[in-house]
Amino acid sequence: MTPVFVFCTLILVVIAALWYALAWPAWRRRRIVARSFPPEWEALLDSRLPIFAAMRPDQQDELRDLIKVFIAGKTYIGCAGLDVTDEMRVVIAAQACLLLLGRPTHEYADLHYIYLFPSTFRATREVRNEIGLVSTESRDLLGESWDNGRVVLAWDDVEHGVRNWHDGENVVLHEFAHQLDSESGATNGVPLLYTKAAYKTWAYVFGREFEALARQDPHSPSLIDHYGATNPAEFFAVATETFFEEPERMYAHHRELFTELSTYYRLDPREWQRRNAPRETGTGKLSAP
Numbered sequence: 001m002t003p004v005f006v007f008c009t010l011i012l013v014v015i016a017a018l019w020y021a022l023a024w025p026a027w028r029r030r031r032i033v034a035r036s037f038p039p040e041w042e043a044l045l046d047s048r049l050p051i052f053a054a055m056r057p058d059q060q061d062e063l064r065d066l067i068k069v070f071i072a073g074k075t076y077i078g079c080a081g082l083d084v085t086d087e088m089r090v091v092i093a094a095q096a097c098l099l100l101l102g103r104p105t106h107e108y109a110d111l112h113y114i115y116l117f118p119s120t121f122r123a124t125r126e127v128r129n130e131i132g133l134v135s136t137e138s139r140d141l142l143g144e145s146w147d148n149g150r151v152v153l154a155w156d157d158v159e160h161g162v163r164n165w166h167d168g169e170n171v172v173l174h175e176f177a178h179q180l181d182s183e184s185g186a187t188n189g190v191p192l193l194y195t196k197a198a199y200k201t202w203a204y205v206f207g208r209e210f211e212a213l214a215r216q217d218p219h220s221p222s223l224i225d226h227y228g229a230t231n232p233a234e235f236f237a238v239a240t241e242t243f244f245e246e247p248e249r250m251y252a253h254h255r256e257l258f259t260e261l262s263t264y265y266r267l268d269p270r271e272w273q274r275r276n277a278p279r280e281t282g283t284g285k286l287s288a289p
């Protein structure tokens, strides 16, 4: 082989690698988006996603595209004997993709696997105490988000969340908010924001609201679930559930928090709630604080 041949081959390999790394994802996405949305998926959106009919047509179109890309790119794995169906794929994808509407996004690029259990699953992990001793801890969970490309969900709780849209509890919104949070490199309640200035107001508003929730009696009524007082990451996930499911009440009682989330998610779920009125007015598991 001549040096010129080796050099040219090397150049071609570099060009191919660059195309694969930079252009192929966008090319593949365009191909997936160009496919028609299956009518049976459309029927599932109509019947299973309560706010779908209240969304603007452009939001509905965007959600369909996001769902197509999400389902094509993620692997669903049934656990404990569960057979994953198209209904499960669409119901989970639709809720996860609500968090991406109107935002610059790569459809949870670092997420690859969704493990789905029929119901509550037992998670075992090692925990380290304050003096460094490691022990094993087991807990029953309804959902779990990992920063290594996995989300774990219990299907009966997914169904509960989508069936009771206005109770402020939704395991899919919760776990995928954690996924967004982890895109910043640390799951700490601060996702990637759009401007430097946004971090300052986010820290102020979220810090104040988190501390207020932490000071509350955990048995007292609260619009934002007391589980959010666990740490700032859980607070962001729980606040996301409230933002999408009880937006009017969040706007009334936590306006600055609502505004931060509305700026981040680039939408106002009150529009959907109003178009769905009157059935959701005054609903919710707890009275407002």
Ligand SMILES: [Zn+2]
Binding pocket: 174, 178, 233, 234, 237
């Ligand atoms: Zn959580």
